[in-house]
Amino acid sequence: MHKRRDKILMRLLLVQSSSIKDFDRGAAKSHLQPLSFAEERNAARMTQPIRNVAIIAHVDHGKTTLVDAMLRQSGIFRENQVVAERVMDSNDLERERGITILSKNTALFYRGTKINIVDTPGHSDFGGEVERALRMVDGVLLLVDASEGPLPQTRYVLQKALQAKLPPIVVLNKIDRADARTAAVLDEIYDLFIDLDATEDQLDFPVLYTNARTGVAHRALTDAATNLQPLFETIVARIPAPSGDAAGVLQIQVTNLDYSDFLGRIAIGRVFNGTLQRGAQVGIAKLSGQLVPTVITKLFTFRGLERDEAEEVICGDVVAIAGVEDIQIGESITSLEDPAPCAPLTIDEPTLAMIFTVNTSPLAGREGNLVTSRDLRDRLQKELLTNVSIRVEDADATDAFRLVGRGELQLAILIETMRREGYEVMVGKPEIVVRTEQGRRVEPLELLVVDCPESFIGIVMETLGSRRGELTKMVNHGSGRVRMEFRIPSRGLIGLRGQLLTDTRGTALLHSLFDGWTDYAGELASRTTGALVADRAGETTAFALWNLQERGELFVGPGTEVYEGMIVGENSREADIDINVTKEKKQTNMRASTADEAIRLVPHRVLTLETAIEFIADDEYVEVTPKSIRLRKKVLDAKRRPRRWQQIRASADATA
Numbered sequence: 001m002h003k004r005r006d007k008i009l010m011r012l013l014l015v016q017s018s019s020i021k022d023f024d025r026g027a028a029k030s031h032l033q034p035l036s037f038a039e040e041r042n043a044a045r046m047t048q049p050i051r052n053v054a055i056i057a058h059v060d061h062g063k064t065t066l067v068d069a070m071l072r073q074s075g076i077f078r079e080n081q082v083v084a085e086r087v088m089d090s091n092d093l094e095r096e097r098g099i100t101i102l103s104k105n106t107a108l109f110y111r112g113t114k115i116n117i118v119d120t121p122g123h124s125d126f127g128g129e130v131e132r133a134l135r136m137v138d139g140v141l142l143l144v145d146a147s148e149g150p151l152p153q154t155r156y157v158l159q160k161a162l163q164a165k166l167p168p169i170v171v172l173n174k175i176d177r178a179d180a181r182t183a184a185v186l187d188e189i190y191d192l193f194i195d196l197d198a199t200e201d202q203l204d205f206p207v208l209y210t211n212a213r214t215g216v217a218h219r220a221l222t223d224a225a226t227n228l229q230p231l232f233e234t235i236v237a238r239i240p241a242p243s244g245d246a247a248g249v250l251q252i253q254v255t256n257l258d259y260s261d262f263l264g265r266i267a268i269g270r271v272f273n274g275t276l277q278r279g280a281q282v283g284i285a286k287l288s289g290q291l292v293p294t295v296i297t298k299l300f301t302f303r304g305l306e307r308d309e310a311e312e313v314i315c316g317d318v319v320a321i322a323g324v325e326d327i328q329i330g331e332s333i334t335s336l337e338d339p340a341p342c343a344p345l346t347i348d349e350p351t352l353a354m355i356f357t358v359n360t361s362p363l364a365g366r367e368g369n370l371v372t373s374r375d376l377r378d379r380l381q382k383e384l385l386t387n388v389s390i391r392v393e394d395a396d397a398t399d400a401f402r403l404v405g406r407g408e409l410q411l412a413i414l415i416e417t418m419r420r421e422g423y424e425v426m427v428g429k430p431e432i433v434v435r436t437e438q439g440r441r442v443e444p445l446e447l448l449v450v451d452c453p454e455s456f457i458g459i460v461m462e463t464l465g466s467r468r469g470e471l472t473k474m475v476n477h478g479s480g481r482v483r484m485e486f487r488i489p490s491r492g493l494i495g496l497r498g499q500l501l502t503d504t505r506g507t508a509l510l511h512s513l514f515d516g517w518t519d520y521a522g523e524l525a526s527r528t529t530g531a532l533v534a535d536r537a538g539e540t541t542a543f544a545l546w547n548l549q550e551r552g553e554l555f556v557g558p559g560t561e562v563y564e565g566m567i568v569g570e571n572s573r574e575a576d577i578d579i580n581v582t583k584e585k586k587q588t589n590m591r592a593s594t595a596d597e598a599i600r601l602v603p604h605r606v607l608t609l610e611t612a613i614e615f616i617a618d619d620e621y622v623e624v625t626p627k628s629i630r631l632r633k634k635v636l637d638a639k640r641r642p643r644r645w646q647q648i649r650a651s652a653d654a655t656a
C-alpha cells in the first residue's frame with residue numbers, strides 16, 4: 001500500500017511542477033502576462049485534483065473556439081507545434097462544415113489541477129452526444145453568444161444539465177461583437193433558469209465574459225483581464241471535485257467510443273469509483289445484464305490532443321481503454337467478484353425516420369464499391385455501436401432499413417460519411433415518428449425560433465401557418481430583426497429551412513427544439529410543385545434542355561447521363577411531367593450553332609445532399625453514390641408509375 005502511495009505522490013509532483021510551467025508558458029506564448037509562481041503545491045494530497053467539465057451551448061456560440069484557447073494557454077502544445085484552428089473539430093465533415101458533430105474529450109492542467117473537458121456539439125440533431133457527455137462530468141460551462149442570447153439548444157442543454165444536478169458556470173461569449181447586448185442577454189439567461197425551475201443553488205451561478213477568439217475571460221465586463229486565468233480559476237473553485245473512493249469497488253461507465261488504426265476500438269469513460277489497473281481482471285456489465293470477464297491491457301488518460309499510456313487510473317478521472325473489442329456505449333466495467341454496474345444511460349427517443357435501401361437504379365454500382373444489401377446492413381449495424389441516438393429497424397420491403405434519428409442533418413451526415421466510404425444507397429423522404437399512446441395518435445412537436453428581418457414577418461407567418469405552426473411569442477430587439485417563436489408539429493419542419501431561406505432571400509435563421517408529443521394534427525401540405533422526369537435513358541443535350549428550361553428549374557446540365565424515371569428538374573406546376581432531355585437538334589441549313597444555345601442555358605440548380613432530401617416527395621428517392629446525387633421516382637417505368645396529382649385529386653374528390 002505504501003509503495004503505491006509513494007508512486008502516486010511521485011507522479012503527482014512531476015505533473016504538478018511541469019503543468020505550472022506549462023500554463024505560464026502557454027499564457028506567455030499567446031502574448032499575455034505570465035502568471036506568478038506563487039501557487040502552493042499540495043504534495044500531501046493522495047490523488048491529483050481533478051475537475052470534469054462539459055462545454056454546452058447552442059450551435060456556433062463558440063465552444064470549440066474556447067476549448068482551443070484553453071488548450072493553447074495551458075501550454076499543452078509544443079513550442080513549435082502547428083495547431084489547426086478549432087482543433088477539436090477533427091473529422092473531415094466537421095472541418096468542412098465548421099460544426100461539431102461528435103462530443104470529444106481533452107484534458108489540460110491548470111496549476112496542478114487536471115481539467116478534463118468534453119466539447120459537445122450545439123446542433124440539436126446531435127443532442128444525444130450532449131446527453132452522454134453530461135454523464136462524464138461534475139459541472140458545465142454554459143456558453144451563450146452575447147448578441148444572439150439563449151436559443152432553443154441553450155434551453156435544451158441547460159435543462160439536461162439542471163436535471164442532472166450539474167452546477168453551471170455561465171460564460172457570455174463573443175463580447176467583442178459590435179451587436180453584443182451583454183446585460184440584456186444575461187437577463188434572458190436568468191429568465192431561462194427560472195423558466196426551467198432551477199433551484200436557488202443553481203441560480204447562484206458565476207458569470208464570465210469571454211472573447212474566445214482572443215482567449216480572454218473577464219469576471220466583470222470592464223476589468224483588465226488579458227487571458228483565460230479567471231475562467232480556469234472559476235472552474236477549479238466552482239466545479240465540485242469528483243467524488244468516489246479510490247479503494248472502492250471499480251465502477252466505470254463507457255460513454256464514448258473511438259477508433260484507432262493501431263489500437264482498434266477505444267472505449268472512453270469516467271471512473272466513478274475504485275481504481276482501474278493495467279492487467280486487471282474485470283467484468284464488463286453488458287446492457288443485456290450479463291457480466292463478461294476480460295483483462296484490461298492498455299489504458300490511457302487524456303492530455304491535450306494526446307493520450308498518455310497509464311498504469312492505473314483512479315476514480316474521478318476519465319479513461320480511454322483499448323483492446324476490449326465488443327464493448328458498447330452505456331456498458332459498465334466493474335469488479336468481477338463484487339459487480340456494481342452503473343445505471344444505464346437513457347437518452348431521448350429519436351423522432352425522425354428515413355428509409356435506406358440498396359441502390360436499384362440503372363446506374364447503380366458504377367461509382368461505389370459497397371452496394372449490396374449485406375454491405376448496407378453491416379454498415380448500419382456498425383453505426384449503432386457508436387451512435388446511441390439512432391435506431392435501425394427492418395423496413396417492410398426487402399433490402400430496405402428504416403433509420404430513426406434526431407433530425408435531417410444527423411441522417412444527412414451519416415449518408416455523407418457512407419458515400420465517402422464507398423457506399424451507394426437510396427434514401428426516402430424523411431418522415432416523423434407517429435405513435436399511439438392510450439388509444440390516441442400522437443406526433444412530436446417542436447419549439448421553433450425564426451429570426452428574420454422585419455420586412456419578412458408576413459411571408460414567414462404564412463409559410464408556418466400552412467404547416468400548422470402556432471405563433472407563441474414575437475420579440476423585436478429593435479435591430480431591424482424580429483424573433484418569432486412557434487409551436488409546430490415536427491412534420492412541419494421537413495423541408496422548411498429551404499423554403500424559408502427562399503422566402504426571406506437567405507436571411508432567416510431557424511432553430512428548433514423537440515418539445516414533447518401532441519395529438520396528431522392530420523395531413524400537412526406537401527411539396528406544391530411537381531417533378532420534371534426523364535422519359536428515357538441517354539445523355540442530356542443542351543438543345544433539349546434549352547427547350548425545356550421554361551417549364552421549371554433544371555437539376556442537370558448538358559452531357560449528364562440520365563435514365564427513365566430520373567428527376568431532372570422541378571416543374572413550376574403541381575403535376576409531374578415526363579420529358580425527353582436527350583433530344584438532338586435536327587440538322588438544318590440554319591446557322592444556329594449549338595454553342596450559342598449552350599450559352600443561353602440558365603445555370604441548373606446543383607443539389608446538395610440536404611437540399612435533395614428536402615426536395616423529394618413520398619414517391620421519390622435520393623440516389624447517393626460516392627460521386628453523384630440523383631433524384632428519381634420510386635417507380636421508374638413511366639407507364640406503371642402512379643401520378644401524384646391524380647392521387648391528390650382523388651383524395652380531394654373523396655372529401656368533397
Ligand SMILES: Nc1nc2c(ncn2[C@@H]2O[C@H](COP(=O)(O)OP(=O)(O)OP(=O)(O)O)[C@@H](O)[C@H]2O)c(=O)[nH]1
Pocket residue numbers: 057058059060061062063064065066086098099100101120121122123173174175176177210211212213214
Ligand atoms: N467575434 C467572435 N467570434 C467568435 C468568438 N468565439 C467564437 N467565435 C466564432 O464563432 C464561430 C463558431 O465557433 P465554434 O467554436 O465553432 O462554435 P461551436 O459552439 O463549437 O459550434 P458547434 O460545435 O457547431 O455547436 C467561429 O467562426 C468562431 O470563430 C468570439 O468570442 N468572438
Ligand SMILES: [Mg+2]
Pocket residue numbers: 063064065089099100119120121122
Ligand atoms: Mg464546436
